[in-house]
Amino acid sequence: MLKQSLVGALAILAVACNNESSVSESKDTTVKATATLMQHNILTDEEQKEGWQLLFDGQSLSNWHKYGGLPAGSAWKAGPEGSFFLDASQKEDGKITGGGDLITNEEYDNFHLKLEWKVDTGANSGIILFIHEDSTRYRFPWETGPEMQVLDNDRHPDAKIIKHRAGDLYDLISCSRETVRPALEWNQVEIKSLNGQLDFFLNGEHVVNTTLWDDNWKKMIANSKFKNMKDFGTYKKGHIGLQDHGDNVWFRNVKVRKL
Numbered sequence: 001m002l003k004q005s006l007v008g009a010l011a012i013l014a015v016a017c018n019n020e021s022s023v024s025e026s027k028d029t030t031v032k033a034t035a036t037l038m039q040h041n042i043l044t045d046e047e048q049k050e051g052w053q054l055l056f057d058g059q060s061l062s063n064w065h066k067y068g069g070l071p072a073g074s075a076w077k078a079g080p081e082g083s084f085f086l087d088a089s090q091k092e093d094g095k096i097t098g099g100g101d102l103i104t105n106e107e108y109d110n111f112h113l114k115l116e117w118k119v120d121t122g123a124n125s126g127i128i129l130f131i132h133e134d135s136t137r138y139r140f141p142w143e144t145g146p147e148m149q150v151l152d153n154d155r156h157p158d159a160k161i162i163k164h165r166a167g168d169l170y171d172l173i174s175c176s177r178e179t180v181r182p183a184l185e186w187n188q189v190e191i192k193s194l195n196g197q198l199d200f201f202l203n204g205e206h207v208v209n210t211t212l213w214d215d216n217w218k219k220m221i222a223n224s225k226f227k228n229m230k231d232f233g234t235y236k237k238g239h240i241g242l243q244d245h246g247d248n249v250w251f252r253n254v255k256v257r258k259l
Contacts, residue, residue, distance in 0.1 A: 040082030040252050047255070055104060055115075055254040058082055066100040067241065068135040074098035075244075083252040086125075086244055099244040101141050103131055109237040110259035113191040116252050121183045122155040123247030126170060127191065129198075130238035132231065141241045146172065146233050148191060148200055148208075150249065152183040167202040171224045175200070175207035186252075194259050212236075 075098035131145035167175035190201035200208035
């Protein structure tokens with residue numbers, strides 16, 4: 001009887017220890033997740049003085065809506081590592097249920113945009129600029145807005161096409177140097193538009209520079225896939241968009257200031 005009592009007591013003690021360990025691990029996980037969130041989607045005092053605006057606070061997509069005027073679709077969700085992401089797990093007829101291209105509520109002309117992105121293996125997306133939102137005339141944002149390509153260069157078939165690789169001004173200018181990281185790793189982007197000068201930075205490298213709306217710009221468009229879209233690249237003020245290309249893609253630390 002004494003032996004059985006001792007065995008029972010030890011078993012209870014082991015369960016209690018395991019429970020305490022589980023609770024401790026759960027607390028550690030929660031603390032780490034909270035710390036991660038606190039590291040992202042914030043503005044420093046200096047950024048606030050400079051006029052930066054957060055476009056995602058870690059939870060809400062209130063600064064965005066679906067192209068065409070509807071609220072952001074249910075497939076755009078707050079995600080891990082302080083991100084929001086496009087969940088491509090549910091599709092119908094090849095389209096993400098609750099997806100759609102996401103665009104800012106505000107329009108921008110001279111601006112400085114910063115963000116981080118990562119894509120799933122073999123995935124495609126894009127950052128679209130100067131979008132003119134008129135869904136009665138233009139079905140998609142890319143019918144008016146030029147795009148910085150977001151891509152898994154190692155696996156997506158678009159990477160075989162010149163000017164379609166990550167960091168490119170899509171179908172117009174190849175990036176001067178490829179600095180993109182592999183799928184599922186974070187990339188840092190800066191895009192500056194000032195008085196017609198457009199600059200792309202990817203992972204700290206200046207990869208694209210061009211002048212908007214001049215004769216050379218018009219010539220590039222005339223030699224691109226956008227040549228029959230008469231209003232493409234003509235608007236000097238517009239929304240910033242994140243593309244639903246049917247794949248998982250994550251964004252965080254999205255901030256902008258008007259110049």
